[in-house]
Amino acid sequence: MATDELDDEITTLLHQEDQRYTKGRRALVATLRAEGQPVTIPQILDASDGLAQSSVYRNLVVLEEAGVVTRIVTNDDFARYELAEQFTHHHHHLICSSCGDVIDFSLDDQAEAGLDEALNEIAEQVGFTVEAHRLDLVGTCADCD
Amino acid sequence: MATDELDDEITTLLHQEDQRYTKGRRALVATLRAEGQPVTIPQILDASDGLAQSSVYRNLVVLEEAGVVTRIVTNDDFARYELAEQFTHHHHHLICSSCGDVIDFSLDDQAEAGLDEALNEIAEQVGFTVEAHRLDLVGTCADCD
DNA sequence: AATCAGAATGAGAATTGTTTTCAACAGCTA
DNA sequence: TAGCTGTTGAAAACAATTCTCATTCTGATT
Ligand SMILES: [Zn+2]
Ligand SMILES: [Zn+2]
Ligand SMILES: [Zn+2]
Ligand SMILES: [Zn+2]
Numbered sequence: 228m229a230t231d232e233l234d235d236e237i238t239t240l241l242h243q244e245d246q247r248y249t250k251g252r253r254a255l256v257a258t259l260r261a262e263g264q265p266v267t268i269p270q271i272l273d274a275s276d277g278l279a280q281s282s283v284y285r286n287l288v289v290l291e292e293a294g295v296v297t298r299i300v301t302n303d304d305f306a307r308y309e310l311a312e313q314f315t316h317h318h319h320h321l322i323c324s325s326c327g328d329v330i331d332f333s334l335d336d337q338a339e340a341g342l343d344e345a346l347n348e349i350a351e352q353v354g355f356t357v358e359a360h361r362l363d364l365v366g367t368c369a370d371c372d
Numbered sequence: 373m374a375t376d377e378l379d380d381e382i383t384t385l386l387h388q389e390d391q392r393y394t395k396g397r398r399a400l401v402a403t404l405r406a407e408g409q410p411v412t413i414p415q416i417l418d419a420s421d422g423l424a425q426s427s428v429y430r431n432l433v434v435l436e437e438a439g440v441v442t443r444i445v446t447n448d449d450f451a452r453y454e455l456a457e458q459f460t461h462h463h464h465h466l467i468c469s470s471c472g473d474v475i476d477f478s479l480d481d482q483a484e485a486g487l488d489e490a491l492n493e494i495a496e497q498v499g500f501t502v503e504a505h506r507l508d509l510v511g512t513c514a515d516c517d
Numbered sequence: 518a519a520t521c522a523g524a525a526t527g528a529g530a531a532t533t534g535t536t537t538t539c540a541a542c543a544g545c546t547a
Numbered sequence: 548t549a550g551c552t553g554t555t556g557a558a559a560a561c562a563a564t565t566c567t568c569a570t571t572c573t574g575a576t577t
Contacts, residue, residue: 282527302443364500364505425535451534519576522575528568531564534561537561539558540556541554
């Protein structure tokens, strides 16, 4: 997605929450976009120099509420963030139980469709309204083996 | 699984880690077993009266390291615990984004097998050693709708 | 351009789930 | 019983995250 188009959509999403797309928030989005993989807050603070820690935490909450970014929680100490699937593509996570790193991956369309079907059936049975599914592969990454 | 058999296996697992199966740890296992669903530490402290908070936290770590219990982490404030799949059965989680409650569910064997196949293929491609997969359905539970 | 009201920021303090400390205790062995 | 080692409980420490508040920015209005 082009930067201009992305910024337009994010502006719209934020305005729906009566929030502005400020310089600090743009810097956050730029960092997440540049990384292309889930990053921790310390990584964000290191990468984008000049951002205050309190503002980063606060703005990630705002961006998450607006649906711009997704918070990923693992057993690691730090939460991780990445751009929401709406701006990337539907995908899942490899979580390394040794180093804590999180890597995106995708299932092929057939496997994804089969999964969705099975999950919708379950949800219907128990009266659960589905917002999303999360699928993580936990193990050891190539670097840690 | 019978209580005696369960206790024997847990004793073995703990002894492998040079840990004892003490009264407090037995109380924790009994509580998790009685609940049959993932519970938070506050819920455990309420349910099993007399356990010290520090011991509960500490013993849950010990039990997790021994493979007796599983820690479930969500966006909620508290971690949740349940008996490890070895003592129950392989399953997944419905996570209510409104009340934070976590409910177990299972896929049918065919869907589970198809998923495993797709995941193993992915893992092999990127040199990832799989320990487990985690599949959560995020949405709104029947009570919160 | 100047003004003003509301929103956002930054530095640090406060909060809070969790971990650690340490003195007292329990279980085991000889 | 005495001694050794792992466990417990109460409270302190810890750390990721959230909150406070004085200052700065934004953008609409005059
Ligand atoms: Zn991702
Ligand atoms: Zn998927
Ligand atoms: Zn479960
Ligand atoms: Zn499964």
